[in-house]
Amino acid sequence: MTTQSAWAILNHMVQYSRKLDSTFGALADPTRRGILERLGRKDAAISELAEVFDITLTGIKKHVSVLEAAGLVTTEKVGRVRHCSLGPRRLDDETAWITEYRRMLEGRLNRLGDFLERTREKR
């Protein structure tokens, strides 16, 4: 492997890891998950979201900017209104990480099961 390709792989891994940080961080809040669920039904203006979740405009803007940074929401200003809609991220990497984790956990439990089975047979 050349130094260049090693750096490319490392860079890709770092980017991938940062993406997971920002998405999982964005999802770790009930209001932010609520905003995504709401936008899944219909686009909304920032002011509508503030009303639905009964928090200040400043508060909702902070949540929306966290979601936007994670690629989960896109916003567009039309006149004086900022419209929000679901962003391009399909959470493929997050799904892959969790699936891999569950697979690994299952593997560990199976090995534990086998071990207990063998221990019982020996008695």
Add this chain to the structure above:
Amino acid sequence: MTTQSAWAILNHMVQYSRKLDSTFGALADPTRRGILERLGRKDAAISELAEVFDITLTGIKKHVSVLEAAGLVTTEKVGRVRHCSLGPRRLDDETAWITEYRRMLEGRLNRLGDFLERTREKR
């Protein structure tokens, strides 16, 4: 619905939401995801984890306690050594939330596709 059952449902929803907060929050850090991946292969003492991730014992203890609070890691003190292993959580609720989100996003994209298709036909 009785007031009691309404409260029971509300309480369940709040607990469910808190669980998602703590898991997604726990997963939003590369070292914590790394600890889970490492424990997926083999249990480890806190001191081993500190060595693998090249951070202080205090630093690793903080990460492990976040994972423990989220039910992703269990620890047990044997003599002077604290052993860590993967916890009981299978991330079922997190998988369900992400799956539902992807389904919803797909629905929105399909509707957008249909709309564009109809608009093109009318031209």
